Amino acid sequence: MSIKTILGRSLISPADFSVDELELLFKLCSRIITEDSYLRESCRGKILASLFFEPSTRTRLSFEAAMLRLGGSCIGFAEPGSSSASKGESLADTITVVSSYSDVIVMRNPKEGAALLASQYSRVPVINAGDGGHHHPTQTLTDLVTIKQLRGGFDNLTVGFCGDLKFGRTVHSLAASLSRYPNIRMIFISPDELKAPSYITNDILKKNNIEYIETDRLEKVIGDLDVLYMTRVQRERFLNEEEYLRLKDSYILTPDKMKKAKEEMIVLHPLPRVNEIDIEVDADPRAAYFKQAEYGMYIRMALIAAIAGVAGC
Ligand code: CP
Secondary structure, rough: OHHHHOOOOOOOHHHOOOHHHHHHHHHHHHHHHOOOOOOOOOOOOOEEEEEOOOOOHHHHHHHHHHHHOOEEEEEOOOHHHHHHHHHOHHHHHHHHHHHOOOOOEEEEEEOOHHHHHHHHOOOEEEEEEOOOOOOOOHHHHHHHHHHHHHHOOOOEEEHHHHHHHHHHHHHHHHHHHHHOOOOOOOEEOOHHHHOOOOOHHHHHOOOOOOEEOOOOOOOHHHHHHOEEEOOOOOOOHOOHHHHHHHHOOOOEHHHHHHHOOOOEEEEEEEOOOOOOOOHHHOOOEEEEEHHHHHHHHHHHHHHHHHOOOOOOO
């Protein structure tokens, strides 16, 4: 198998790439991390269009930084108010036009299915940077590569997901992706109102015989975990503000709680965080969420290089 199977393809859902293709991307990413000059300037003359219809710090800026580090250029908008979408232009028309200006499109849109629709109108590959509560596949690549870099692989890990497991699309995508690796065990930690949806627990985990449990007590299970994936309670997805206010501080990871965790456990968070990780945890060597955000740029470099056909492995 060669990385060339990714050439020219869109990435809409984390399952679009096989486990073998992911392995090749992780290898490419690892080389980018260790060899400062690897693939630098390989995308000279290529243009990335970043179309963000929803706010973002990490995803948009890491994609743009990735393309600039590869020697390419970036165009785009950071909020729809500055695009002709505000005048009523359809997504299909926007994508038809932008795909004639660029070599790859990265798009975040609040509507579920928007990235798939965009890929049907685009002449160039489309990378989904988040479509509502649906998918965020490059966050999943970021999470997987961070676990791979810091834990050496995925087999035999116990991974805990904590917080808003109902609206957190990164949790759904990561749990589904991890279910493709052997001997994974998952622990879902949430209040009853924010439990992981049954299309994850029943349709994916149970069907694939993945061992998992659900609990509302972080303290009870933290000592069993190899990876703790914290999440923000997603205010923007609640229909009822009172419900959000009641649930927003359900879990706060503190140095005290970290005392019960294994020495080699890593703490991940897709960020942004609000209250769910006390800033005093940042100094703990097991806090890996800022490293994770950095790896997000390297895996996006690998992805752009593979899609654009400039990666040579
Ligand atoms: N993790 C993530 O998607 O962050 P942003 O919303 O800042 O892009």
